Amino acid sequence: AQRVTQPEKLLSVFKGAPVELKCNYSYSGSPELFWYVQYSRQRLQLLLRHISRESIKGFTADLNKGETSFHLKKPFAQEEDSAMYYCATGGGNKLTFGTGTQLKVEL
Amino acid sequence: DVKVTQSSRYLVKRTGEKVFLECVQDMDHENMFWYRQDPGLGLRLIYFSYDVKMKEKGDIPEGYSVSREKKERFSLILESASTNQTSMYLCASRGTVIFPYEQYFGPGTRLTVT
Known part of the structure; x- marks a missing residue:
């Protein structure tokens, strides 16, 4: 069964500090991995996907198959990064989401 | 731009009532999903549909x-609402041609059962 673990419910950092949101997954086969973000009073939206190897809003995430991790990183946090972040893994038609990490960027 | 809409943003119902939550997407997506979102539990999949009349x-x-x-509409039904079904309900849709597995979400319906 697919499983996604996000160990931190809340991560608080100061503006300009580096950010790392942790995600570990279990999946048999070749997983598709995603980070979704939900800003206050907005709908859940895709932030990035591992297959694209892209950087969105300064965020990157590298798939580490050995550690089964897909941590989300940003070198310098901005106030507008404050949001709920969900890691998700997919196979077939379904996505399995983690429990989410609330990122709070303090001034 | 994909549009997924949900019939209500907020809904208050009494225990035992039958509740309908409606979701409509305008991108001709085959797959549609219903999740509930609870603090500390993340998103949990309730049902999904990969074609009309399939679930x-x-x-x-x-x-x-x-x-x-109908392809564009996916309804979630609570036959007899209970207080433990108080939650945020999210609908999502996904196509099968472009960007595999990316799901597009609606704004959510916050349901309170009293």
């Missing part, structure tokens, strides 16, 4: 049913 149970289907009579 599959997700991880927490108990107490819920669904209906998909």
